Amino acid sequence: MTPAAAPDAPLLQVGAITKTFGGFTALDNISVDIRKGERFGLIGPNGSGKTTLINCISGALRPQTGNVIFCGEDITQLPPHLRARRGIARSFQIPRPFKSMTVLENLMVGLDFAKVDSSLPEEDVAMSILTRMGLASKASAPTGTLSQVELRKMELARAMAVRPKLLISDEAMAGLSSSEVDEVLDLLISLGEEDITIIMIEHIMQAVMRFSERVMCLDAGKIIAIGAPAEVMGNKRVQEAYLGT
Numbered sequence: 001m002t003p004a005a006a007p008d009a010p011l012l013q014v015g016a017i018t019k020t021f022g023g024f025t026a027l028d029n030i031s032v033d034i035r036k037g038e039r040f041g042l043i044g045p046n047g048s049g050k051t052t053l054i055n056c057i058s059g060a061l062r063p064q065t066g067n068v069i070f071c072g073e074d075i076t077q078l079p080p081h082l083r084a085r086r087g088i089a090r091s092f093q094i095p096r097p098f099k100s101m102t103v104l105e106n107l108m109v110g111l112d113f114a115k116v117d118s119s120l121p122e123e124d125v126a127m128s129i130l131t132r133m134g135l136a137s138k139a140s141a142p143t144g145t146l147s148q149v150e151l152r153k154m155e156l157a158r159a160m161a162v163r164p165k166l167l168i169s170d171e172a173m174a175g176l177s178s179s180e181v182d183e184v185l186d187l188l189i190s191l192g193e194e195d196i197t198i199i200m201i202e203h204i205m206q207a208v209m210r211f212s213e214r215v216m217c218l219d220a221g222k223i224i225a226i227g228a229p230a231e232v233m234g235n236k237r238v239q240e241a242y243l244g245t
C-alpha cells in the first residue's frame, strides 16, 4: 500500500541526489522540495543537468546516491512505468506520436498504459482530455496532419492521460511562435490551477518568468539559484552562467 503523505508534506522531495556517468558528475548533491500545485521552472545552460534531474525523478535514470520521495513514498528504486502509475507524467520536447493513428487513438494508448480506473468508457475519458486541451475537433485527424502547436498540445494530452499529480514539461514550447507559446503556457497554467504540480524545463525566458512561481537554475550539476523568478533572473551567478550578461 502507498503510504499517505502528511497534509503539508511536499509532493516531491529530491534528497541529496548525485548522478555520475563514468567519472563525470552530472548532478552533484541536489536537494529540492516541490509543493503540491506548484509551478516550478527549471533552467540552466546546456549540459547543466536539467534532463538528468528529470530522468532521476521520472525513473529513466537511478542516482548513485540520494533519494526521490513522491507523496511520502520513496520511489528511488521504482521503474518509470510504476512512477507513471503513481502520478508522474512527462511530456517530451520532440513529440513522439504513433503517426499512423488518429489523435484519439494515440490518447487511448496512453490511457491503456496508465491503467487508470474509470467508470467512463476509455473513449469518453480520452475525448474529455482532448476537449480540455482544445483538440476535440482534431480527434479523428491522423497525427501527421497536426501543426507544431497541436502536436505539443497532443503531447501534453498524452501526459494528462495518466491523470498526473506531477507533470514534467520538457521544452514544450521550443520552436513555437510567441502567440503559440502563450497558448501552451495558458494551458499549463490552467492545469496548475487544477492542483497539478508542474515542473517546466524551458529556455524561453519570457515563458519561464510568466509561468513559474519558483525557478531553480542549475550549472554544472549544482543548484546556483532557487527562488522567485525575478530574484533568480537578477542573480549574478545566473546571469554569468546562463543569461550571458
Ligand SMILES: Nc1ncnc2c1ncn2[C@@H]1O[C@H](COP(=O)(O)OP(=O)(O)OP(=O)(O)O)[C@@H](O)[C@H]1O
Pocket: 021, 024, 026, 044, 045, 046, 047, 048, 049, 050, 051, 052, 053
Ligand atoms: N547517458 C549519459 N552518458 C554520459 N554522459 C551523459 C549522459 N547523459 C547526460 N550526460 C552528460 O551529463 C551532463 C548533463 O546533461 P543533461 O542532458 O542533463 O543537461 P541539460 O541541462 O538537460 O542540457 P540541455 O539543455 O542541452 O538539454 C552533460 O554534460 C551530458 O553530456
